[in-house]
Amino acid sequence: MLEFLAYCATADFQNCGKWGTWYTKGDSALFDNSVQHAMPAGVPEKLARAKMGSLIRRGLVKGCACGCRGDFELTLKGQAQLVA
Numbered sequence: 001m002l003e004f005l006a007y008c009a010t011a012d013f014q015n016c017g018k019w020g021t022w023y024t025k026g027d028s029a030l031f032d033n034s035v036q037h038a039m040p041a042g043v044p045e046k047l048a049r050a051k052m053g054s055l056i057r058r059g060l061v062k063g064c065a066c067g068c069r070g071d072f073e074l075t076l077k078g079q080a081q082l083v084a
Contacts, residue, residue, distance in 0.1 A: 001051070002060060002082050004038035005074045014049070022049075022070030035072055 008020045011033070020035040030036050039048045045067075052072060053065035060081055063072035076080075 001035065001038045001055060002074060002078050004035065005061065006074055006082055007076070008033045008072075009074065020070060020072035022052075022065075022067065022072070035070065 005020045009018050010081070011018070019033065020038075021031055021033050022035060035052060036043075036048060039051070040056070049065045049067060052061065053061065055061040055078075056063060056065060058077075059075055060078035061072050062075050063070045
């Protein structure tokens with residue numbers, strides 16, 4: 001997940017920001033920067049949001065795991081974890 005968020009920070013997504021998101025396009029299709037792409041296929045939404053909440057509580061990611069759009073970004077601690 002941390003690798004995916006690092007990729008999001010440098011990618012050029014069409015009509016998407018430079019962060020990971022949660023929400024869909026409305027027809028259940030995911031945006032290119034959806035963190036759901038970094039989850040194993042078939043992971044229930046509740047479990048995926050719990051994982052994001054865990055990363056937030058550990059200080060590796062900032063954002064919101066309530067089910068809104070999320071706006072997930074790596075923190076400095078998360079960036080340090082990637083290079084460790």
